[in-house]
Amino acid sequence: MSQDPSMLPTVHFGGALRGMWALVWAQHCTTRAFIRLGLGAAALGFLMLLTINSGNEKGWLEWVVGIYLHFLIPLTCLNVCGSMMRAEVQANTLSFLCTRPLRRHTLYFLQYLCHVGWLQLVFLVGTLALFAVGAVKQIEGLGALLPMMLLTQILAIFAWSALAGLLGLVHQRFVVIGILYWLVVEMGLGMVESSNINQLSILRHVHTLMAQNKMVLSVMVEGESQWAAAAPFTAGFVLIGATLFFLAAGAALFTYREYLPSQEAGQQ
């Protein structure tokens, strides 16, 4: 079984990504998970059908932006990506990953990419459900909105997931920390109009991207400066920059900090 050192396998990022993909998807892609996903999308659609009148663009957009982009996406990212490493620590299965011939930051990137891949699929299904309801309710301009909606949610999922991954590494009560972050930075600092500190808010940049669509601009923007249609590229770059920043911070933390199940009790 033992081999000459030169014969030992070299791990390439692509191969390792396939390996992690297989593990993460096998964990997520269960019949139960698909039933849950289907029921969730159906429940969302059903509630929208009940509460939106035909042709009521504002009502439909309030669901899309106010519920879906504001709450559902950030909370799901927090739950899924916050626990991607933390759950391994708590289940005492991290040693199986950490003893693979990979640098710790590579391991973290792999976990992030695979979990984000899963989330992108989940929210693609969710978005299609939203637009199906929109079509049933005869909302106009859906075709023009869909590309911008998909681009925005893809960027937002990357950013929220990177933040969630970092929070998951910081503390096992990452959900509480995430909600506090959301209240302080997104709902607090993000609403401050007298200073550029509001640029820290991810939601603000999500709004900016969505406002590139005429329907969103005409229905949602009135009197609210945070919905400015200006500088969409800046908003996109900020979201990408935030993703890279949170990802790098999480990778650095995972590289330098030891994670042991025995320490979990001490963190409580």
Add this chain to the structure above:
Amino acid sequence: MSTASTTPVIQAAELSRWYGIVMGLNNISFDIGPGLTGLVGPNGAGKSTLIKIITGQLRPSDGELTVFGMQPWNNPDVLREIGFCPEDDALPDRLRARTWLRGLAMLSGIASSAAPDHVDAILDRVKLERVHWEKPLGQFSKGMRQRVKLAQALLHHPRLLVLDEPMNGLDPMGRQDIQRILKQLAAEGTTVLISSHILHELEALCPEILILNWGRVIASGSQLALQRRLQGTEANLHIRCSDPLRFTRVLFEADLLLGFDSTGDDGNEGGLDLRVKDPRRFSDSLVDLLTDNNIALHELRSRDRSLQDIFEKMTE
């Protein structure tokens, strides 16, 4: 522990590790060479801490530990050569054995096209029955879990295999299987480090022993050398001879006997358990004492041969 002819696989120099104010390992130095080595110590001795440092899951607080000359933390070049089988039973219960191992194989550098056959070969090697290969790990018995944990440690052909309590939960047949596999691996050139509290199994398996207690190395080396070291002060022997009472008197007079206990019920031919002072002098003068006193020796054997005895004496 290593000899001049073998390069140490694991070297620790003034290695310490503490958790806050609690000392896990206290300034220990040792070498572990190729072959099978047993890591022994009571609970809290620092075995798991040491294993986690060797496998790159923890960093030393002070001092240095190298595996194949390199530090293991965050070092793929070392981790590529280490297989680790943890003590804990935790496995990703929703995954099937094959799926899990294929994923880990790819993470270990096995090409995705080769991974399925590779995993099947490893599962055959650890003798996990084929009927269980597609079952979720959550349905596995403790013994099956041990086998699949060993399989994941062997995926990338490590040159060093570190096992924490690998016999836990295995039935006698399973233990024999694992022992056979480990011996085979050692014969093929893999260095195997086994932590276990089942001392008689380590005794049969590991010629080399490292004993830890309270975070310190209290003894290391071959079982034989440790035994000799202990025998420097006293030895426990069982003897059967033609005149046990006279023999004990002779030993007392020669200042060689610390104590004795008669174990036989057949009169003068009975056995004696002896606590002998200065075993080297005893062995040098035994023949003369028997001949001079016309005593016939029927049986002489050491009662200090077990690893349990070494362990108890070293940790008392």
